[in-house]
Amino acid sequence: MTITITAFSKSPDQGMGLARDTRVRWALEEAGLPYEVRLVSFRAMKQRAHLGMQPFGQIPTYQEGDLVLFETGAIILHIAEHHAGLLPNDAHARARAITWMFAAVNTVEPPILELVTARIFEGDKPWSKERLPLVHDRIRNRLRQLSTRLGDADWLDGSFSAGDLMMVHVLLRLRLSGLLDEFPNLAAYVARGEARPAYQRAFADQWAINKPAAKAR
Structure with a gap:
């Protein structure tokens, strides 16, 4: 059965690969x-047809036959559990990889998204500079804790997994903020991820859609 995912027709990041469909493409x-x-x-995204697949009116969604999923963590876990290459065979290593998937979206991502909100949606507020x-x-x-753990x-946790993805x-999302550069091992970690051929293909596919918008900047 054909797998179909949804993505922005015009991504807000103008093709920089930050939209969440890039994660699913990569997986x-x-x-x-x-x-x-x-x-x-x-x-x-706010109309009934899409809301039937994604009740919060977001992207991406994943459809394979009668199966429809949303939320990138759930989508990538489904892919990883049914196809080789993203989860270890050892049961304990597999569980740890899934733990890192949850850590990425539940522990590390929230303060990063808070920065996006503070800059884009609250930048004109009188208290923005103090916040x-x-x-x-x-x-x-969070980066300090993650940096210590990665060493x-x-x-x-051993080989590349869906947790690393x-x-x-x-x-x-932190690249333009400069915060990632304060932790060289994390910056190198991200660079290793970007260097993977699968990431390069995923990025190229979404860039091809958004490239005209990027040129117009």
Whole structure:
């Protein structure tokens, strides 16, 4: 059965690979699975047809026959559990990889998204300048903990897994902030993720859709 995912018809990041469909594309590329992409406008995301697949009006969604999923963690876990390449065979290592998937979206990503909110949606508020240093400190605290855990290893728990895929993509949101550069081992970790051929293919596919918008900047 053909796998179809949804993505922005015009991504807010203008093709920088930060939209969450990139995570799903990357996972599918790592698993060697062909897939199709259905582009969705912001208007269409709020209409009944899309809301029937994603009740919160977001992207991406994943459809394979009668199966429809949303939330990137759930989608990538489904892919990883049914196809080789993203989870270890050893049961304990497999459980740890899944733990890192949850850690990426539940522990590391929230303060990073708070920074996006503070800059884009609250940047014009009179208290914005006072709030930003607090947000930065919360992010630094998480990065410090993650940096200590990673140490000089290439990946979080032995070989590359879906846990690394999720974590690398979450950390990519920090590139323009400069915060990631304060932790050289994390910056190198992200670079290793980006260098993977599967990530390169996923990025190229979404960039091809958004490239004209990027040129217009």
